[in-house]
Each structure stands twice: as C-alpha cells, then as structure tokens.
Amino acid sequence: MPHLDVTRLRLPSGPRADMALAGIVLVLTGVAEGQRLGSNRDATASVIGSWLLAAAVCAALPLRRRHPVAVGWFTVIGTGVYYLLSTVDGPLVVVPVAALYALAAQGRTQASVAMAAVMxxxxxxGVLVGTGDVNGTAVFMLTGWLVAVVALGTMRHSRVAYAEEQARLLAxxxxxxxxxxxxxxxxHNMSMIHVQASSALHRLHKDPTxxxxxxxxxxxxxxxxxxxxRTTLGVLRQVDEEAPTAPSPGLSDIDELVSSTARAGLDVRIQQSGTASPLPASVDLAAYRIVQEALTNAVKHSGARHVVVRIHHGERELTLSVQDDGHGAAPSRNEDGSGIAGMTERARTLGGTLSAEPASAGGFTVRARLPFSDHQEPIGGAADDQDPAGG
Known part of the structure; x- marks a missing residue:
C-alpha cells in the first residue's frame, strides 16, 4: 500500500490560490442556490441570475493581481447586488474579504478602507430597510471582521516593507x-606601482640602472x-560553496608589507612593545589593514621618506601609531569605505577609535585603538571581513 507523505503536501499559492478559493466559493454558492431552487420551483429565474452573478464575482478574483482596485470594487458591488437578489446567506462574501486583505497587504489602505466602509x-x-435577512448584531460582527482583515493586511505590508528595507541595507x-x-x-600595490613608474620615467635617461x-x-x-x-574575484564568484580556507593577513605579515613599501623608496621602521600574544582574527586583520592603508597614504599623499609604525600589545587592546615625516597633507576623507573612512569604520566595528591628523612636529599621524575581550575568541563584525587574498 503506497504511503502518503503529508510533509510533501503544499497548499496552492499565487494565482492558483486565487483560483482555488474562487472555485470553492462558487461550488458552495451553487449548492446553496440549488437548495433554494429545490424548496421553491418558482424562483428558477432568480436562482439562475444569482448564480451567474456569483460566478462573475468569483471569476474576477484571479484577476486581482493585474487590476487590484478594480477587482476589489467589482467584488464588493457584485456581492452586494447578489445579497439583494438572493435569499440565501451564502459564502460569497469571502471573495470581497479576500480582495480587501490583498489590497491592504499591497499598501492600498485607503482603497481597502473605502470598500470596507461601503460594505x-x-x-x-439593509437592516434599516428591514429586509429581515440581517440585524444589528450581523452588522457589528461584519464590521469587526472587516477591520481585522484590513489590519492584518496592513501588518503584512509593514512586515514585507521592513524585510525589503533590511535586505537593501544588508546589500x-x-x-x-x-x-x-x-x-x-x-x-597598496597600485600605489607602489605608480610611485615606481614615476621614478623609472625620471631616471630612465639619467640612471638606467x-x-x-x-x-x-x-x-x-x-x-x-x-x-x-584574481583571488578576490574568485571568492566573490563563489555561490553556495565553502568559505575560503586561506588565512587572513595579520600583523605576522607586516614584514612583507614593509618590503613592498620599501620598493617605493619609503623607509619603514617597526617598533613593537608590550607582550605579544595571539590576537583575535578580527583585530589582527583590522590592524594589518589600517597599517597598510596608512602606508599607502604616506606614499600617495604626504611625500614622506621615513615612517615609524608603533604597535603596543596590551592585555585587552592593541594600539597602533603610524607617523611619517611628510608635509602633513591629509588624504581626502572618502565616504565610500576607503581611505580614512575605511580605517575608521574598521576601528569602530571593533568598538575602538581612530584618529588621522597632521602631527605637531610635522608629518601625518594615524592612531588606532582596537579593544578585544579574549585573545582566543574572534570578535564579531570584522571577524566576517575575511581577506580573500590570503595574505
């Protein structure tokens, strides 16, 4: 005997859900009108007219995605006319209620409120005229249902709008x-290439060596x-793959950074103090990037010849200082995540601070304080900011 896996059963959604709802309502309405016809043979013309009107209202519901407001008004008015012609309290009211919810969920609150008010x-x-089919209690209950439907639709719209805004923010x-x-x-590499190319052009005829x-x-x-x-672009192209396993660059790679800067004619000295111990990955990466950007700015903007990088290892924070002997002109404060803005963002992500300003004795100085809570546990934020090049 075949086994039915109920976990694979899925309710219809989208246009199929509208068609399913309209079909169920039409069948129930037809059954109710059939019972009316069985009890009163003289009402054949009225039953046929009511059923055709109900069929038109149900057929309009799947079109609400293309013409939401027009379909909403048609279902409201059509359902009202149906209840004037028919003596059966059928389920046709479900169709305009569904249309009202859809309008509110799309953010069309004014239209949905207006239709609910008309209903x-x-x-x-009808109560005031004294048709006998409805009374004051029915009006009160209908009002409560319609208010609830519009409120739920509005809440749905707000949740979707919030989710979309969060998605845009994350993107x-x-x-x-x-x-x-x-x-x-x-x-960094492009800056070094630019400096070396300028030097080569200047010395090409005077000193070929x-x-x-x-x-x-x-x-x-x-x-x-x-x-x-190539490594960076390769990582950015990865979709649904494992995260890169190459280690992020850190202060242990600073000698290579100094070597590449020295090729541009910049003399860099490293001074370390405190008790060096393993740093959280986020702090290690941020420190490396800040030093890298500071050296790049020294080459590009300050005209410096000598730079001193001071690194102090504290118990719960790492402090950096990069000071050059240039003319002290600050690079532009880019707002696109690069330059000083990028260094500041890295420091703030870790709860630290960064300052970049001309030194009193000349030159330009970048100072950063990067706190951390535990040497062995990466801190959130920049921990996910892994460098795909792998140092």
Whole structure:
C-alpha cells in the first residue's frame, strides 16, 4: 500500500490560490442556490441570475493581481447586488474579504478602507430597510471582521516593507565591504606601482640602472596585485560553496608589507612593545589593514621618506601609531569605505577609535585603538571581513 507523505503536501499559492478559493466559493454558492431552487420551483429565474452573478464575482478574483482596485470594487458591488437578489446567506462574501486583505497587504489602505466602509454601510442600510435577512448584531460582527482583515493586511505590508528595507541595507553594507576589501587589497600595490613608474620615467635617461630596479619592482608589484585581484574575484564568484580556507593577513605579515613599501623608496621602521600574544582574527586583520592603508597614504599623499609604525600589545587592546615625516597633507576623507573612512569604520566595528591628523612636529599621524575581550575568541563584525587574498 503506497504511503502518503503529508510533509510533501503544499497548499496552492499565487494565482492558483486565487483560483482555488474562487472555485470553492462558487461550488458552495451553487449548492446553496440549488437548495433554494429545490424548496421553491418558482424562483428558477432568480436562482439562475444569482448564480451567474456569483460566478462573475468569483471569476474576477484571479484577476486581482493585474487590476487590484478594480477587482476589489467589482467584488464588493457584485456581492452586494447578489445579497439583494438572493435569499440565501451564502459564502460569497469571502471573495470581497479576500480582495480587501490583498489590497491592504499591497499598501492600498485607503482603497481597502473605502470598500470596507461601503460594505458596512450597505449591510446597515439593509437592516434599516428591514429586509429581515440581517440585524444589528450581523452588522457589528461584519464590521469587526472587516477591520481585522484590513489590519492584518496592513501588518503584512509593514512586515514585507521592513524585510525589503533590511535586505537593501544588508546589500548596501555588503557592497561597501567588498569595495573596502578591493581598495585595501589592490590599492597598496597600485600605489607602489605608480610611485615606481614615476621614478623609472625620471631616471630612465639619467640612471638606467636605477630605472631598471624600479621597473623590476613594478613587475613584482603588478604580479602580486594581479594575483590578489584574481583571488578576490574568485571568492566573490563563489555561490553556495565553502568559505575560503586561506588565512587572513595579520600583523605576522607586516614584514612583507614593509618590503613592498620599501620598493617605493619609503623607509619603514617597526617598533613593537608590550607582550605579544595571539590576537583575535578580527583585530589582527583590522590592524594589518589600517597599517597598510596608512602606508599607502604616506606614499600617495604626504611625500614622506621615513615612517615609524608603533604597535603596543596590551592585555585587552592593541594600539597602533603610524607617523611619517611628510608635509602633513591629509588624504581626502572618502565616504565610500576607503581611505580614512575605511580605517575608521574598521576601528569602530571593533568598538575602538581612530584618529588621522597632521602631527605637531610635522608629518601625518594615524592612531588606532582596537579593544578585544579574549585573545582566543574572534570578535564579531570584522571577524566576517575575511581577506580573500590570503595574505
């Protein structure tokens, strides 16, 4: 005997749900009108007219997605006329109620409220005329049902709008994260290449040997930049795949960063103090990126020749200081997630602070404080900001 898996049963949705609801209501209305015809043979013409009107109302419901307001008004008016012609309290009222909910769920609150008011007024007028089919209690109950339906539809619209806004916000944050990563990964190498290319052009005729050294540095820098770009784009193309397993860059890779900066003619000294211990991945990555961006700005904007990077390992925070001897001009404060704005965002994500300003003795200084709660547990926020290049 075949086994029925109820977990695979799915209720219809979309246009099929409208057609299913309209079909069920039409069948029930037809059954009710049939009973009326069986009890009164003289009402044949009235029964046929009522059934045709009910069929028109039910047939209009699947069209509500294309013409929501027009279908809503048609079902409300058609149902009202049906109850004037028929003596059967059939289920046809379900159709305009469904149309009202759909309108409210789409954010068309004024139209749904107006239709609900027309329905209540129509039923109330029937009570005042004294048709005998409805009374004051029925009007009160109908009003409560309609208010509830419109309120539920409005709540549904608000929830959907909130979810869409959250999705847009997350998408914007992801775009900024990707832009910041691309800037950090590629910007450093491109800046070094630019400086070396300018040096090579200047020395090409005066000192071919130094020009050759600059071109060699350009070749190496462009090779590294291309590798990191391919790695980054490869990670961005991954869909429903495992996260990259390559380690994120950190302060342990700072010597390589200094070497690439030295090829641009910048003398970098590293001074470390405190007790060095394993850092949370988020803090380690943020520290590396801040130093990288500060060195890039020193090459691009300050005209510096010497830079001192000071790193202090505290018990619950890491402090950084990158000071150059340039002319002290600050790079533009970009708002797209790069430059000083990107460094500040990284620090704030960890609950820290960052300042970037000309030094009193000349040059430009970047200072950052990156707190952490536990050496062995990554801190949320930048922990997910993994560098796809893998250092």
């Amino acid at each position: 209540v007024i129509g039923v109330g007028a 914007t944050q992801e775009r900024l994260r990707i832009a910041r990563e691309l800037h950090d990964v590629i910007g 130094q020009a050759q050294e600059a071109l060699t540095a350009i070749k190496q820098g462009s090779k590294e930049g291309l590798r990191e770009l």
